Amino acid sequence: MKSLMDGEYKVKLNGITHWIRVAGSKNNTTPLVILHGGPGGNQYVFERTIGLLLSNSRTVIYYEQRGCGRTEKPSDDTKYSIDLLIEDFKSLRKWLEVKKLDLLGYSFGGELALEVAHADPKVINKIVLSGPSLINSEINKMVQITGFCSVVDNQMYKQMQNVLKEGLTIDETYNTFWELVDSKSVDLLLFENQEIGKKNRTVGGK
Secondary structure: OOOOOOEEEEEEEOOEEEEEEEEOHHHOOOOEEEEOOOOOOOOOOHHHOHHHHHOOOOOEEEEOOOOOOOOOOOOOOOOOOHHHHHHHHHHHHHHHOOOOEEEEEEOHHHHHHHHHHHHOOOOEEEEEEEOOOOOOOHHHHHHHHHHHHHHOOHHHHHHHHHHHOOOOOHHHHHHHHHHHOOHHHHHHHHOOOHHHHHHHHHOOOO
């Protein structure tokens, strides 16, 4: 690994300027790259919670995916795909100048970690998957449907109950719920502390 100091960096990877943060460099371990959730998430919460513990004993590399958080947003909406995210990651590895990396992917980042490992298996040492979202699976959609019903206000809950009475498929119900919910409802689903949810939005959370 190149000699990096702890801190934040702006680095051009695969044509997009990415936000990168290094923590725990004094530990001099195989870098642990954190892949955040989404698509469209960021590292704001993770780097202030679990990340603090990890960097006590590991060299931790945070980066935010293209169009996310503090990373540059492509001007063309077609410039988002798993293949491009994999190429971004490969550029990150080259910038770090390492032969091996460990991955920790949470939510959508778990899926991306598996895609990266499949595309570049010789580089990945170990993988940790934390609640990989498996976005298209029915169980994930059912969890989110149930979750929204448990946190939204009474007015939104009544709308959701009406949707459930329509006898739609899981996919149709899931898509309808996401059309109904507002930012407040999404934050209630994702964050126990709503102040953290507000701060998360200031760095690009949807």
